[in-house]
Amino acid sequence: MSELLRKYKNKEETNGVKVIHDVTSENSPLEYVGFKLMELAPGAKYTQSLEKEECCIVAVSGQITVTDGNTIFENIGTRESVFEKKPTDSVYISNDKSFEIKATSDARVALCYSPSTKQLPTRLIKAEENSVEKRGILNNQRLVHNILPDSDSSANSLLVVEVITESANWSSYPPHKHDQDNLPAESFLEETYYHELNPRQGFVFQRVYTDDRTLDETMAVENGDVVIVPKGYHPVGVPDGYTSYYLNVMAGPTRIWKFHNDKDHEWILNR
């Protein structure tokens, strides 16, 4: 199996907390992006003391209460399923701070990390503050919820976005990459994809490839899987009958999303 694909595995529960995914710089090729996906039973608590990394806590589904020890955000999270197709609440916590998450219902929570040294204020990113975009035409249509876009200076490095792609459509398409630290032409951003499918037995295909094809992997991605994109183009194709959701975390040396389309496929934009 590809080293870029992390399968969903039903993990053992410790005090109501299941850590389903834990992508770190120690166990992946990523330097700038860390990603954790947890399932919490009602009443379960997860605490963490951040060192030199910032964290964006996304209430993927269900409700949670989050505190950094000073401020408390109670019962945040707006949906029971990502397929309600509405934005959710998130909390930004800066490096060298601690936080506690308490589930107030069954909850799925994403923790998005990136190295950081400059302290910034804790911030509740309310669902209604997400900018919502409809992108694409024909069979390339998707719905985007911008949680932490580069236009929002609440974070030092993290960029966080959700994408819903309808049945028989493509997203992250035409294929684009952001793996050269060469602004203003292109930025270097690593990326993770956390995928969900509706109905849940579905799958999508995600290809990760470079121009010279020294990296060229096409993965069958199922509900709950994570795909790691250290570099290269990374399009997603969704089969007929299934709706795709993914949560992207991006980070790199400069907090700008400046991508480069694969020239061979850019023509699809001009139909």
Ligand SMILES: O=C(O)C[C@@H](O)[C@H](O)C(=O)CO
């Ligand atoms: O527009 C899309 O289809 C979503 C992608 O841009 C996705 O967020 C990504 O690949 C970011 O680099």
